[in-house]
Amino acid sequence: MSESTALLRTADHVVCATCAVEYGREPLPDVCVICADERQWVPRSGQAWTTVGRLLEAGHRTVVEELEPGLLGIGTEPSVGIGQIGKLVVTDHGNVLFDVPGLIDDDAVDAIASRGRLAAIVASHPHMYGVQSLYSRVFADAPILVARADASFLPLRAPAVRLWDEAHEIVPDVHLEQIGGHFPGSTVALVTGVDGQGVLLAGDGIFPGPEGRTVSFLRSYPNRIPLSAAVVRRIADQVERLEFERLYNNFRGVVPEGAGEVVERSAQRYIEWVSGEHDDLT
Numbered sequence: 001m002s003e004s005t006a007l008l009r010t011a012d013h014v015v016c017a018t019c020a021v022e023y024g025r026e027p028l029p030d031v032c033v034i035c036a037d038e039r040q041w042v043p044r045s046g047q048a049w050t051t052v053g054r055l056l057e058a059g060h061r062t063v064v065e066e067l068e069p070g071l072l073g074i075g076t077e078p079s080v081g082i083g084q085i086g087k088l089v090v091t092d093h094g095n096v097l098f099d100v101p102g103l104i105d106d107d108a109v110d111a112i113a114s115r116g117r118l119a120a121i122v123a124s125h126p127h128m129y130g131v132q133s134l135y136s137r138v139f140a141d142a143p144i145l146v147a148r149a150d151a152s153f154l155p156l157r158a159p160a161v162r163l164w165d166e167a168h169e170i171v172p173d174v175h176l177e178q179i180g181g182h183f184p185g186s187t188v189a190l191v192t193g194v195d196g197q198g199v200l201l202a203g204d205g206i207f208p209g210p211e212g213r214t215v216s217f218l219r220s221y222p223n224r225i226p227l228s229a230a231v232v233r234r235i236a237d238q239v240e241r242l243e244f245e246r247l248y249n250n251f252r253g254v255v256p257e258g259a260g261e262v263v264e265r266s267a268q269r270y271i272e273w274v275s276g277e278h279d280d281l282t
């Protein structure tokens, strides 16, 4: 079966209209498990579903761009669901799709196929499951790695899903580990860039501010729910062991240089504020 033939079968694939995480087909729950959680939201007008076919008919499409050599961004325009920019890590040993858009089309398939074998698909956290089963199906049932700690948020368990716990290398130069925080299984990928420097794909476990001069940490971004000082210290200590120069989140956020130091400095600032050290300034 050619890739485009596989794609033709995706039109009736159901996704949540708000977060664009896939459910596949009926029966559907009363409300999306992702959106009902306190980290997201359900529209006042109520739960709504759509399909990949309807999104394509409405003019949504994927947009592929090179973020840096060996790293592609795959977004959607107009934005679908949460609007993440998926990342394709290209290596000599196979490629990894990290965070999956809620849409698939010929442009995305062609872009991925032209870069070589897709070795695995992994989401940084449940908001980023997107239509991962469709990408897997198109690319020879590539394994879909799902953090076991968050598996209760996985609406569609495709046969290619593999639950995982322990830090490991997916392919040489792409190391995965769970840092927790935003979700218990929140995952980062440490990639060796084409220039030999470390690149951290952080989902929204670590979130760059404007111009990538600082980062922050939250349990919920839409609802502005913070994490504790202890959790942010734990995350900063864990990623300190990973050597990286640049950091990308799951949107357009990037820390273009000195990212390891930026994370440590920002964690320290965060901890001071949530611990009341600067309450005299408020």
Ligand SMILES: [Zn+2]
Residues within 6 Å of the ligand: 016, 017, 018, 019, 020, 021, 032, 033, 034, 035, 036
């Ligand atoms: Zn949803």
